[in-house]
Amino acid sequence: MNTYETVFIMNPVLSDDQIKETVKKFVDHIRANKGTITQEENWGLKKLKYTIQKKNTGFYYLIEFQADGKIINDLEVEFKRDERVIRWQTVKLEKFALEYAERRKKKMSTNIKAN
Numbered sequence: 001m002n003t004y005e006t007v008f009i010m011n012p013v014l015s016d017d018q019i020k021e022t023v024k025k026f027v028d029h030i031r032a033n034k035g036t037i038t039q040e041e042n043w044g045l046k047k048l049k050y051t052i053q054k055k056n057t058g059f060y061y062l063i064e065f066q067a068d069g070k071i072i073n074d075l076e077v078e079f080k081r082d083e084r085v086i087r088w089q090t091v092k093l094e095k096f097a098l099e100y101a102e103r104r105k106k107k108m109s110t111n112i113k114a115n
Contacts (some may be wrong), residue, residue: 001066003098004037008079008088009058012045019059022084026063029078035067039105052086064093064101 010022027037043060052058072090079088093101 001036002069003064003066003093003101003115004072004090005020005061005062005064005093005097005101006075006088006090007060008048009048009052009060011084011086012055012057013105014059014084019086022082023061025082026075026078029065029075030063030065030071033067033071033074035065037063037065037072039064040046041108058086098110 006026006027008018014022023040023042027040030037039062041062043062045057046060047057048055069092075090076088079085093095
């Protein structure tokens with residue numbers, strides 16, 4: 001099994017419920033294809049670097065998961081079909097990216113505990 005990280009941007013006009021529903025759809029798709037979710041991060045509403053579909057902002061979300069490489073094509077098709085998603089990118093995490101992801105998780109958990 002490989003480790004992948006997907007970041008996707010959702011339409012800024014979505015309600016909280018619609019965002020949760022969209023995220024749940026992709027998490028369920030990964031789990032249905034024998035994948036394991038290792039990390040989820042809601043980055044919230046952010047300004048885009050350039051206009052996409054006449055939109056200047058979007059809701060960013062990250063999902064880190066472990067799965068077979070076969071799932072990636074199906075996941076990409078699901079992103080293309082969903083009108084709520086305006087951009088996405090999936091990358092396979094190699095040795096150094098995995099180390100960085102672990103440091104980021106530890107840093108986030110210490111920040112949460114400190115608050």
